[in-house]
Amino acid sequence: MRTLLLAVGLSVAACLGAGQEARAQSFQITPADWDQIASRYEPCALGSAPSDSAAYVTWSLNARRSARLSLPLPAALREVASRWPDERHWMAPDSSRVEVSVMAQPSGALAAGGEGMEVDVEGTCALPVAGHRATVHRIRLTDTRTKHVRYAAAVDALVRPGIAISAMVESPNVGGRDAMIRAFGALKVQEARGTRRPSASRSGG
Numbered sequence: 342m343r344t345l346l347l348a349v350g351l352s353v354a355a356c357l358g359a360g361q362e363a364r365a366q367s368f369q370i371t372p373a374d375w376d377q378i379a380s381r382y383e384p385c386a387l388g389s390a391p392s393d394s395a396a397y398v399t400w401s402l403n404a405r406r407s408a409r410l411s412l413p414l415p416a417a418l419r420e421v422a423s424r425w426p427d428e429r430h431w432m433a434p435d436s437s438r439v440e441v442s443v444m445a446q447p448s449g450a451l452a453a454g455g456e457g458m459e460v461d462v463e464g465t466c467a468l469p470v471a472g473h474r475a476t477v478h479r480i481r482l483t484d485t486r487t488k489h490v491r492y493a494a495a496v497d498a499l500v501r502p503g504i505a506i507s508a509m510v511e512s513p514n515v516g517g518r519d520a521m522i523r524a525f526g527a528l529k530v531q532e533a534r535g536t537r538r539p540s541a542s543r544s545g546g
Contacts, residue, residue, distance in 0.1 A: 379474035385466035
């Protein structure tokens with residue numbers, strides 16, 4: 342994900358106390374620190390998720406310490422090749438897309454802007470994710486030539502010490518974007534137990 346708009350370092354420095362600022366600047370923050378940042382924002386208003394389990398497909402993401410993250414994404418999304426080895430990408434027929442990285446600390450990055458693109462910041466909200474809180478930065482992108490509008494967001498959460506998820510979602514409509522954001526609220530963390538590790542990389546429902 343290209344870092345063009347939102348930098349988590351600025352948010353951390355602004356939201357944490359002076360005694361934590363040096364640690365924040367080096368991105369050595371804890372899930373509690375990140376929850377404190379997210380608590381500054383109103384809860385995300387995203388509507389209700391579909392009750393039909395077939396509306397989602399659950400994907401498995403590898404994390405540090407042999408942990409596994411389970412992320413249910415809208416079923417229309419299909420995984421596509423990523424140019425970046427540390428990212429996974431999904432696309433839908435309507436051009437909606439999701440890019441996800443699992444790392445040690447949140448990146449706070451959102452791919453946006455560029456020549457001929459007008460960026461309007463819609464605001465930031467907080468989303469419960471795996472027992473913690475994610476920050477969700479929402480923007481609207483307008484092609485200055487065609488006037489086509491796309492809706493995007495950056496989702497960042499620190500769900501366990503040393504396990505963060507940073508994602509970018511983008512859709513041609515607000516409902517599609519919000520459905521993808523809402524999916525991160527259902528993310529689950531499967532802690533490593535002994536040497537046993539799940540072998541499946543994808544499961545339906």
